[in-house]
Amino acid sequence: MPSAALDLTALAGELAEAERTRTQIAPFSGRVELTPEDAYAIQLANVNRRIAAGERVVGKKVGLTAKPIQIALGVDRPDFGHLFASMQLADGTDCPVDGLIQPRAEAEIGIILNRDLRGPGLTDLDVLDATEVLVPTLEIVDSRITDWKIRFVDTVADNGSAARFVVGTKRTPPAGIDTRTIGVVFEKNGDVVGTGAGAAVLGASPYRAVAWLANTLADAGLELRAGDVIMPGALCAMVPAGRGDTVRADFGVLGTVSVRFV
16 A cells, blocks of 8 residues: 555656656655555556546556666566557657657567456466567657666656657567567667567566566556557667667567657
8 A cells, every 4th residue: 555644646746747847856765765556656646647638548568677677776576657649659750859858768579469468367378368469669768767866666656767669560460479589689870789589578578577567457456458559678778869869679570660869
């Protein structure tokens, strides 16, 4: 349960205002004692604020799926955030940096579901069975926290540092695809800045992250919905991106995806 003594609504308002005005705020982790439950309550307050304003949730993102990142933040679990239709950019188009603060880009194997998924007890095979297609994706993360000085509760409260996402045009049915061995070549301005494979996600595969997500949401009586876009975690390290940069990810058989920062 969220901590009763904290004004979580006020903290949510700080983040919403920071995103609106493109300003950075001091980490919550250095100012107040927040539990993970508090942080998710802050996230949900801003999700509900956006829904009330007419925005539409179209999927979820899973973060902190790489062991080195978990170690750096002192945690042993992933986190999640919500994706809105207003965050989605078309493949090969422009991402205006004026609406962002300190963006970074990640390459991920996206999953689009063909049916609802509700935990608990779901496995990788359950997720595979519910997957309509695999898609090449880029996630553009952004932190409203000063200089990305985040701990676990900071990024959770900040909607998993979600900002924008790009879905490639190629849609690949999952049959016969081993997502553990699907690789990516990640480029910035034509230079290779990272490589990786699906097994980097929780040391298993993107399906493992989606199973974790559905099982975790079940604790709150929630589920993943048919048609949702799920961003299950990066295959290699994120890279800073600013005006004039182009980032591109090549996932081999799954296709490519790119975006320009303007």
